[in-house]
Amino acid sequence: MPLQPTIGLEVHAELSTKSKMFCSCANEFGAPPDSHTCPVCLGLPGSLPVPNRQAVESVIRTGLALGCHVAERCRFARKNYFYPDLAKNFQISQYDEPLTHDGHIDLEGEGQPVRIRIRRAHLEEDTGKNIHLSDGHTLVEYNRCGVPLMEVVTEPDFRTAEHVREYLYTLRSILQYLGVSSADMEKGQMRCEPTINWIDPDTGERTPKVEIKNLNSIKSVYEAVKYELARQKRAAAMGEEELVQETRRWDEAKLVTATMRLKETADDYMYFPEPDLAPLAPEPEWIEEIRASLPELPRARAQRLVVDYGLPAYDAGVLTETRDLADYFEAVAAAVPDAKLASNWVMGDVRAWLNQEGGDISTLPLAPTALSELVSLVAAGTINNTTAKDVFAKMIAEGKGAQEIVEAEGLAQISDTGELERLVERAIADNPKIVEDYRGGKRKAIGALVGAVMKATRGQANAGLVNKLLKKKLG
Amino acid sequence: MPEITEAEVRHVASLAKLALSEEELARVGRELNRILDYFAELQQLNTSEVPITSHALPLVNVYREDAVGESLSPDEATQNAPDGVDGYFRVPRIVE
Ligand SMILES: [Zn+2]
Numbered sequence: 426m427p428l429q430p431t432i433g434l435e436v437h438a439e440l441s442t443k444s445k446m447f448c449s450c451a452n453e454f455g456a457p458p459d460s461h462t463c464p465v466c467l468g469l470p471g472s473l474p475v476p477n478r479q480a481v482e483s484v485i486r487t488g489l490a491l492g493c494h495v496a497e498r499c500r501f502a503r504k505n506y507f508y509p510d511l512a513k514n515f516q517i518s519q520y521d522e523p524l525t526h527d528g529h530i531d532l533e534g535e536g537q538p539v540r541i542r543i544r545r546a547h548l549e550e551d552t553g554k555n556i557h558l559s560d561g562h563t564l565v566e567y568n569r570c571g572v573p574l575m576e577v578v579t580e581p582d583f584r585t586a587e588h589v590r591e592y593l594y595t596l597r598s599i600l601q602y603l604g605v606s607s608a609d610m611e612k613g614q615m616r617c618e619p620t621i622n623w624i625d626p627d628t629g630e631r632t633p634k635v636e637i638k639n640l641n642s643i644k645s646v647y648e649a650v651k652y653e654l655a656r657q658k659r660a661a662a663m664g665e666e667e668l669v670q671e672t673r674r675w676d677e678a679k680l681v682t683a684t685m686r687l688k689e690t691a692d693d694y695m696y697f698p699e700p701d702l703a704p705l706a707p708e709p710e711w712i713e714e715i716r717a718s719l720p721e722l723p724r725a726r727a728q729r730l731v732v733d734y735g736l737p738a739y740d741a742g743v744l745t746e747t748r749d750l751a752d753y754f755e756a757v758a759a760a761v762p763d764a765k766l767a768s769n770w771v772m773g774d775v776r777a778w779l780n781q782e783g784g785d786i787s788t789l790p791l792a793p794t795a796l797s798e799l800v801s802l803v804a805a806g807t808i809n810n811t812t813a814k815d816v817f818a819k820m821i822a823e824g825k826g827a828q829e830i831v832e833a834e835g836l837a838q839i840s841d842t843g844e845l846e847r848l849v850e851r852a853i854a855d856n857p858k859i860v861e862d863y864r865g866g867k868r869k870a871i872g873a874l875v876g877a878v879m880k881a882t883r884g885q886a887n888a889g890l891v892n893k894l895l896k897k898k899l900g
Numbered sequence: 901m902p903e904i905t906e907a908e909v910r911h912v913a914s915l916a917k918l919a920l921s922e923e924e925l926a927r928v929g930r931e932l933n934r935i936l937d938y939f940a941e942l943q944q945l946n947t948s949e950v951p952i953t954s955h956a957l958p959l960v961n962v963y964r965e966d967a968v969g970e971s972l973s974p975d976e977a978t979q980n981a982p983d984g985v986d987g988y989f990r991v992p993r994i995v996e
Binding site for chain 2: 442443444448449450451457458459460461462463464467475476477478479480481498500507508509522555556557558561562563564565566567693695698700702703704705706707708
């Protein structure tokens with residue numbers, strides 16, 4: 426049997442709490458260096474950490490959404506290492522007793538559903554930041570040190586880079602729906618470290634595990650996993666390069682992985698129970714309260730949009746990428762007669778505007794009711810799609826309503842049969858050659874005649890009606 | 901009780917970033933083995949009925965609410981550090 430890829434993921438997500446994990450310093454990005462620090466997060470002697478209840482709740486919330494069990498009792502542990510991104514020389518994490526464990530995420534796969542088992546989702550603290558200077562120094566600042574960090578670890582269930590990518594999109598949107606993390610990889614709010622090796626399913630023999638770091642986008646993760654799978658397979662087959670257990674660094678410019686250091690084992694971190702923190706024993710009532718407050722998750726919502734609004738699965742997937750976009754769509758769709766038309770507008774012009782402006786739906790200066798007014802005008806045949814696109818741009822630019830713009834500028838579609846008949850007759854008279862072609866069997870020639878009428882009305886004629894009238898006149 | 905080997909002492913010393921001389925290695929090895937002897941004595945006790953202790957205090961669920969309090973100023977934060985610049989701590993360059 427051929428070798429089989431084995432990929433597991435560790436994902437870290439910064440929790441969007443107001444304050445840090447074990448002290449009351451602000452959890453805020455972009456403040457001046459070391460302006461959000463205190464004796465606790467600086468690890469000064471005599472200081473004592475106290476856990477942030479909201480952070481514990483966020484991990485329980487995530488665990489429940491991923492189908493995990495919540496531990497009846499668990500504790501924190503010290504992970505010891507020598508690196509100044511943590512002033513204490515250890516990170517408070519969880520080791521033998523994670524807060525939640527044994528869940529799963531189901532992926533669509535390529536039409537073949539894939540279940541990825543979640544080993545654990547636990548709580549720890551983020552590290553500070555290092556800036557390496559060329560003058561032989563490193564600057565360290567601790568604003569991020571002690572920010573609540575959740576680690577979600579999968580079983581090694583991935584077989585392809587495509588599944589890894591789908592998992593990350595899915596997990597990101599779940600975290601955003603839950604409101605526990607902004608989960609933007611480019612901003613470092615979500616980080617991913619894949620562990621990759623190959624296994625011979627017959628003999629159980631495996632290549633050494635390689636962990637990859639420095640991945641700053643979902644696309645990088647995808648590229649790095651593809652690269653690393655190919656590198657290891659080549660090395661295993663050709664024997665040119667010795668495979669060792671190590672941590673490799675993704676080089677974004679060269680699109681390759683390169684040795685960073687030999688991989689530590691758990692022994693090397695000298696884990697031991699954190700004596701300064703009492704164990705956690707989340708009350709069953711609290712857990713049930715959190716479970717009851719879970720929002721509808723992206724996958725379930727997409728399925729509902731298909732059923733409730735008759736949308737294609739593709740539309741439902743796009744519209745539910747973020748909770749805000751899905752909320753926006755549903756608000757628009759509620760007030761128009763044609764949900765698919767509403768979907769076309771949100772997926773098309775609205776998303777195009779968001780991409781162009783680089784904002785999210787909250788930055789769109791168009792309330793759902795304003796868009797549904799426009800969509801309703803299209804659905805009623807008052808304006809056609811081309812005109813509607815102009816009106817959409819004017820609504821954003823001028824802050825006026827769709828109806829108001831259409832009336833003020835006389836943009837309503839011409840559906841008056843008498844006037845259209847006159848225009849159709851003129852188009853026939855003006856284009857004898859095209860009429861001849863049409864009558865001679867070139868049925869497509871009618872398009873040019875429709876175009877002539879549209880031009881004469883500056884795009885405002887009801888194209889469907891023009892088509893019908895032309896066919897009648899031409900016999 | 902198995903004896904702690906010299907290789908294990910070397911490994912633990914390297915994890916703790918301790919540079920031990922040959923004599924120190926031998927001495928630390930003997931001392932660690934003496935400590936293990938005490939544990940061997942403790943292990944003679946029958947503890948099958950005693951629940952595993954994960955914490956010295958009979959406390960659980962000690963939380964703080966998620967509210968922002970006061971922090972130190974960058975100057976205060978770095979005042980005891982041997983070296984600092986512009987609110988940053990400055991250390992010898994770390995090779996990743
Ligand atoms: Zn602090």
